[in-house]
């Protein structure tokens with residue numbers, strides 16, 4: 301942990317783990333934060349808290365956000381504030397585009413739709429129909445809102461430092477690649 305403490309003393313890293321629904325971003329972001337001794341922040345949690353406050357489920361809040369840009373502006377402002385404090389791993393599909401002018405290490409985790417649907421299915425114990433809806437609808441609404449509100453195309457992955465397809469990789473094999481990459485970037 302001494303080595304990690306030194307990382308924060310010197311460079312206060314901002315690491316972003318992005319990816320579409322069910323790709324595995326939370327899994328890898330949490331492990332990175334533990335292994336590197338950095339704070340963990342998820343804008344998905346902020347989104348879920350807002351949904352709870354408004355007594356809506358996630359799909360309903362996404363539908364409201366499609367009409368009301370204030371929801372996204374509020375979530376993204378909070379992510380930016382957290383990121384600026386540094387020493388953080390941010391788990392968020394969308395944050396990398398919002399934070400693209402900060403000195404971040406950004407990783408995009410991919411997996412094909414079939415794998416993501418199956419991962420959501422076994423994680424959330426939902427029906428196949430719900431799992432497909434969650435994976436496809438959330439991906440679509442993120443794309444449409446970011447295009448409309450910010451003029452950003454989230455299919456453009458050129459902003460990322462590492463794009464990794466985990467479709468055929470186990471969690472530990474994918475994580476080893478991600479951790480080694482981050483350590484190289486941090487010169488550890």
Ligand SMILES: Nc1ncnc2c1ncn2[C@@H]1O[C@H](COP(=O)(O)OP(=O)(O)OP(=O)(O)O)[C@@H](O)[C@H]1O
Pocket residue numbers: 319320321322323324325326327328344419420422423466467469470471474
């Ligand atoms: N390489 C992998 N192989 C198989 N399963 C994986 C892999 N990576 C992650 N998973 C599993 O897939 C499920 C979804 O992962 P996770 O919750 O991290 O995804 P996410 O991208 O954060 O999803 P969401 O956007 O819905 O929050 C979890 O149960 C996780 O254990």
Ligand SMILES: Nc1ccn([C@H]2C[C@H](O)[C@@H](COP(=O)(O)O)O2)c(=O)n1
Pocket residue numbers: 321342343344345347358362371372373375376379391392393394395438
């Ligand atoms: N303005 C927004 C809206 C959402 N996010 C991120 C955070 C999570 O990755 C995900 C949560 O939304 P959901 O998939 O549940 O619709 O999207 C964000 O960063 N900024």
